[in-house]
Every structure is written in structure tokens, then in C-alpha cells.
Amino acid sequence: MATNAQGSDEETSFLNDSRKVEWRPGTILVYWKGFWLMLDLIKSIMIVENQFKPLPSDILLASYPKTGTTWLKALAVSIISHNSKAWISPEGDAQADLLQTHNPHELIPFLEMETFGENSSQNINKVLSPWVFSTHLPYSILLEHVKNFGVVSFIFLAIQHMLLGIVPEGPFFDHVLEYWKEREKKNVFFVTYEELKENPKESVRSLVEFLRCSMTSEEIEQVVWKSSHERLSKLDVNIDEVKGIWLGIPFNLYFRKGVVGDGKNQLTTEMMERLEALENQRWEGSGLKLKLSIANPNIKLMDKI
Numbered sequence: 657m658a659t660n661a662q663g664s665d666e667e668t669s670f671l672n673d674s675r676k677v678e679w680r681p682g683t684i685l686v687y688w689k690g691f692w693l694m695l696d697l698i699k700s701i702m703i704v705e706n707q708f709k710p711l712p713s714d715i716l717l718a719s720y721p722k723t724g725t726t727w728l729k730a731l732a733v734s735i736i737s738h739n740s741k742a743w744i745s746p747e748g749d750a751q752a753d754l755l756q757t758h759n760p761h762e763l764i765p766f767l768e769m770e771t772f773g774e775n776s777s778q779n780i781n782k783v784l785s786p787w788v789f790s791t792h793l794p795y796s797i798l799l800e801h802v803k804n805f806g807v808v809s810f811i812f813l814a815i816q817h818m819l820l821g822i823v824p825e826g827p828f829f830d831h832v833l834e835y836w837k838e839r840e841k842k843n844v845f846f847v848t849y850e851e852l853k854e855n856p857k858e859s860v861r862s863l864v865e866f867l868r869c870s871m872t873s874e875e876i877e878q879v880v881w882k883s884s885h886e887r888l889s890k891l892d893v894n895i896d897e898v899k900g901i902w903l904g905i906p907f908n909l910y911f912r913k914g915v916v917g918d919g920k921n922q923l924t925t926e927m928m929e930r931l932e933a934l935e936n937q938r939w940e941g942s943g944l945k946l947k948l949s950i951a952n953p954n955i956k957l958m959d960k961i
């Protein structure tokens with residue numbers, strides 16, 4: 657099927673009969689293959705399907721939205737740039753501290769937002785292998801639509817925060833469960849926000865090993881500091897309201913509090929109970945357990961989706 661960078665209505669006409677909801681004024685979510693996705697995102701998946709062929713050396717950071725993607729991207733940049741020239745500064749300096757001058761999202765693009773055309777960040781960022789990209793897409797959709805996806809190493813980060821119910825890439829419980837089931841595969845590294853918070857050096861050490869990089873304890877400490885919320889949230893690049901915008905989102909919005917458990921302050925008892933019921937229903941017997949912390953106080957909980 658021919659595709660252009662925008663995707664076409666013809667390609668997505670099969671969605672006409674799908675369930676749809678208006679998530680925000682003007683933004684329609686379509687229920688597709690078990691998940692709620694923005695129509696434009698579905699079009700992008702068609703493009704990815706046609707144009708992107710990952711290599712075994714590529715690395716995919718998969719995460720549910722608001723679970724700590726920005727942090728994981730910062731860690732990956734710090735670790736990988738220590739050992740390879742995956743990114744270079746505009747001045748051509750492979751050793752430059754790119755997190756000082758770039759928001760992590762600028763350095764590691766979302767697969768589903770790439771057009772793979774002449775000006776894509778694949779061309780801008782990828783100097784040498786490995787190419788690192790990220791996704792909020794569910795595992796099953798990637799597996800079905802991205803040729804060779806199975807060979808890519810991927811790191812999944814979940815749990816601390818979440819957006820529940822009818823939200824892009826939701827439902828949360830199903831999204832996380834799909835990746836969780838893959839966690840024992842050799843090319844998978846599954847980590848949670850809580851683990852990273854509780855023992856950052858140990859988690860980063862495991863991540864360094866998974867990425868086949870080598871670092872001393874001091875270097876790992878440096879990576880933890882360089883990628884920390886405390887540091888990044890204060891950098892000019894992430895505060896400056898003029899320069900600091902990516903896909904229409906000001907960079908400072910990626911750094912709210914970063915505190916595990918804060919969501920409890922935003923939920924009523926009834927919401928907590930419904931959440932627990934949903935957790936029991938969807939994760940029963942899986943070994944997954946929620947440590948409650950919800951970033952978005954405006955969540956809508958849905959029993960049945």
C-alpha cells in the first residue's frame with residue numbers, strides 16, 4: 657500500500673466502524689486492536705510499517721505515557737554516549753553533555769512520530785549505531801506492524817504514574833501486562849519507576865550491562881546525577897519557554913514532581929477502591945503490583961472498556 661508522510665484517509669477507512677470517543681476537544685481516540693489510539697497515530701503506524709526496518713543493534717525504549725519516559729531517555733543518552741558516538745553535538749563533539757543543551761525527547765524520538773523522510777530525526781540523530789528510539793505503543797501492535805521488531809532490544813518502564821481509562825495508548829493495565837509477559841526474554845530489560853527511584857545505582861548498573869556498556873561505579877554515579885530530575889528540571893533548556901517546546905509541549909511539563917506515591921494525594925477513596933478492583937481484575941496472578949501514584953488528577957476510571 658502506498659503511503660505518504662501524512663498517511664491517508666483511504667488507508668484508515670477500515671476504522672469507520674470502530675468505537676471512538678472524543679478524549680479532548682478535537683482529539684478523537686479510536687479503539688483499535690484492544691487499545692485507544694489517536695487516529696493520527698494509527699496513520700503513523702502505517703507509515704512505520706512501510707518505511708522502518710529496525711536492525712538488531714537498535715534499541716527501543718517502550719513505556720506507557722507518564723511512567724518516566726523522559727528519565728529513561730536521559731539515562732540512555734548518558735550511558736550510550738559514554739561508550740559510543742550515537743549522538744554528537746551540533747559542534748561535532750561526541751563527548752559533549754547533550755542533556756545540558758537538549759531535552760531528552762529531542763535526542764531520542766518517538767518511533768510513531770517519525771516520518772523517516774529526509775529531515776527525520778533518524779537522519780539527524782543517528783550518527784553511528786546503535787540507533788535508539790522510543791515508543792508508547794503497545795507490544796502487540798508493534799509486533800504485528802513493525803517488521804523485525806522482535807530482534808530489537810527493548811527496555812520497558814512502567815508503573816509509577818499512569819493515566820487510566822480512555823486515554824491514548826490505554827488501557828494502562830493491558831499495556832503494562834503485555835510488556836511484563838516478555839520480561840524474561842534475553843533482549844528485554846523491564847524496569848519500573850519505583851525500582852529506579854529506590855535504588856538508582858543498582859538499576860543503572862543493570863541497565864549498563866544490558867546495553868553491553870562498561871562503566872565504573874563513579875561513572876554510574878555520574879550518570880545517575882546527570883539524568884536526575886533534580887538536575888534536569890533546573891537546566892535552562894528545560895525551563896526556557898521559548899526554546900523549550902517539543903511537539904507543542906513545553907519541556908518543563910515533563911518535570912512535574914517526580915515523587916513516588918504523590919498520586920495518592922490526588923485520589924478520593926472511591927477512586928482508590930475502583931483502581932484496586934481494576935488492578936485485581938486485570939493483573940490477577942501476573943505478579944504485577946501497583947504502587948499507587950497517579951500523575952493526572954483528572955483521570956476517568958472505566959470498569960469496562
Ligand SMILES: Nc1ncnc2c1ncn2[C@@H]1O[C@H](COP(=O)(O)OS(=O)(=O)O)[C@@H](OP(=O)(O)O)[C@H]1O
Nearest residue numbers: 721722723724725726727884885911912913914951
Ligand atoms: N529525570 C527524571 N527523574 C525522575 N523523574 C522524572 C525525570 N524526568 C521526568 N520525571 C517524571 O516523570 C513523569 C513524566 O513521565 P514521562 O516522562 O513518561 O512523560 S511523557 O510520557 O514523556 O510525557 C513526571 O512525574 P510527575 O512529576 O509525578 O508528574 C516527571 O516529574
